[in-house]
Amino acid sequence: MNFNPIETNTWVPLTIQEEGETLINFVQATDEFVIDSFGNSWIDAIASWWTMIFGHRHPKLVLALEKQLKELDHIMLAGHIHPPAESLSKVLLELTNSEFHKVFYSDNGSNAIEIALKLSVQFYQNHPDYKPRSEFLVFSNSYHGDSIGAMNVSGKNYFNRIYSELRFPTKEFPAPNCMFCPWGKSANSCHTECLSDLELAIKQKEYVGIVIEPLVFGANGMLFYDKKVLVKLRELATATNTLLIFDEVFTGMGRLGEFFAYQKAGVKPDLLVMAKGLTGGMLPLGATLVSKFIYEQFLSKDPYKAFFHAHTMTGNPLACSVGYASVKLLKETGLGLVKKLEASLQKRIEPFQKTLGNRIKNVRVMGGIFAFEFQETIAEDEYLNPVGRRIREKMKEYRVLIRPLGRTIYITPPYTISENSLDQIFLGLEQTLLSFAESD
Numbered sequence: 001m002n003f004n005p006i007e008t009n010t011w012v013p014l015t016i017q018e019e020g021e022t023l024i025n026f027v028q029a030t031d032e033f034v035i036d037s038f039g040n041s042w043i044d045a046i047a048s049w050w051t052m053i054f055g056h057r058h059p060k061l062v063l064a065l066e067k068q069l070k071e072l073d074h075i076m077l078a079g080h081i082h083p084p085a086e087s088l089s090k091v092l093l094e095l096t097n098s099e100f101h102k103v104f105y106s107d108n109g110s111n112a113i114e115i116a117l118k119l120s121v122q123f124y125q126n127h128p129d130y131k132p133r134s135e136f137l138v139f140s141n142s143y144h145g146d147s148i149g150a151m152n153v154s155g156k157n158y159f160n161r162i163y164s165e166l167r168f169p170t171k172e173f174p175a176p177n178c179m180f181c182p183w184g185k186s187a188n189s190c191h192t193e194c195l196s197d198l199e200l201a202i203k204q205k206e207y208v209g210i211v212i213e214p215l216v217f218g219a220n221g222m223l224f225y226d227k228k229v230l231v232k233l234r235e236l237a238t239a240t241n242t243l244l245i246f247d248e249v250f251t252g253m254g255r256l257g258e259f260f261a262y263q264k265a266g267v268k269p270d271l272l273v274m275a276k277g278l279t280g281g282m283l284p285l286g287a288t289l290v291s292k293f294i295y296e297q298f299l300s301k302d303p304y305k306a307f308f309h310a311h312t313m314t315g316n317p318l319a320c321s322v323g324y325a326s327v328k329l330l331k332e333t334g335l336g337l338v339k340k341l342e343a344s345l346q347k348r349i350e351p352f353q354k355t356l357g358n359r360i361k362n363v364r365v366m367g368g369i370f371a372f373e374f375q376e377t378i379a380e381d382e383y384l385n386p387v388g389r390r391i392r393e394k395m396k397e398y399r400v401l402i403r404p405l406g407r408t409i410y411i412t413p414p415y416t417i418s419e420n421s422l423d424q425i426f427l428g429l430e431q432t433l434l435s436f437a438e439s440d
């Protein structure tokens with residue numbers, strides 16, 4: 001059975017209540033497929049909001065969960081520790097080449113960001129050589145989550161402008177965008193002109209930190225930018241003793257072809273935030289990794305210097321054991337799978353462009369991301385552009401689940417997706433967009 005949003009007891013997120021959208025009722029899932037209550041099989045082409053990096057119910061993750069369920073389901077982490085949290089922390093610190101010192105758990109990406117923000121503010125409070133700071137440097141096309149703090153450091157947009165009165169101070173700069181460089185620069189001629197205003201600001205005033213999604217602004221349009229930007233930000237942050245916070249909730253866990261985007265860029269942040277693919281999408285978990293010099297400012301007997309932040313389900317043993325199994329998979333086979341996926345996506349660019357011609361723009365691939373814009377015009381409040389919704393609906397005829405960001409259409413499939421399923425997705429996209437172009 002499928003439902004109308006107003007008939008369900010559940011308030012389904014990001015759903016316009018009276019729009020008349022039919023909710024598909026999913027009851028099963030395996031690999032890249034989800035099965036609805038009528039028995040129809042659908043392809044989860046965006047890996048359920050970028051989480052299911054190894055597909056649904058991967059046997060190794062299921063096994064890890066079953067094993068852990070027989071041992072310890074939950075224990076509050078405050079004042080306690082347990083093997084799954086320790087094993088996962090160890091493997092995360094290894095994955096990041098011991099460049100971070102501690103792992104602080106939470107249960108989603110927004111909370112992991114909140115923790116990074118609070119730790120950063122308290123770092124300056126605790127540090128004997130610094131005055132307290134409270135303002136963050138942020139970017140216009142960024143998205144860091146829907147909780148108040150995470151929303152505050154995201155770019156101001158239609159989602160969060162309603163809550164502008166709740167904002168704590170941030171200074172926002174246009175997001176670097178190497179796809180449509182406003183300075184008309186190419187990779188060779190670029191001298192990070194897009195950061196000149198930020199450079200001026202950071203030299204004039206003390207800020208807590210710079211918060212950025214490294215290499216790709218995901219939720220606000222799959223905008224790719226060059227690592228030069230991150231190199232420059234690192235240089236500016238170091239020169240001004242400002243913390244550099246990378247939000248790898250999307251770009252981490254192999255999505256861009258390396259374990260983390262910061263490794264792909266060769267630029268180390270001071271705090272690293274992850275969630276989504278951390279448990280292969282099976283259970284909610286977030287983690288904030290902290291550099292040693294930050295942790296050292298919390299090494300004190302003084303309770304006022306302790307970090308008093310916890311979520312009830314912080315470091316849940318089930319989530320951590322699945323996380324551990326997923327990270328192990330990522331280490332063993334994950335990157336190879338992403339590279340294979342990337343090559344397959346790259347190969348599809350040319351025929352896709354040939355079929356769709358100038359109906360599509362900026363076809364791009366990075367790791368396990370394939371994105372493009374449908375037609376040229378970018379509307380104000382782009383996410384709400386109805387074309388995205390219409391394309392999503394039409395793709396249902398091909399049993400493919402996508403969630404366009406306005407005119408930006410993308411797929412971020414599980415790394416394990418088969419070529420057959422990719423063929424089905426691309427056939428669906430081509431047919432859908434051809435039919436749109438004809439009727440537009």
Ligand SMILES: Cc1ncc(COP(=O)(O)O)c(C=O)c1O
Pocket residue numbers: 108109110111113143144145146213218219247248249250251275276
């Ligand atoms: C880059 C980034 N940061 C943070 C978040 C928030 O994560 P969550 O939805 O788990 O709170 C998201 C979610 O899409 C994200 O893309």
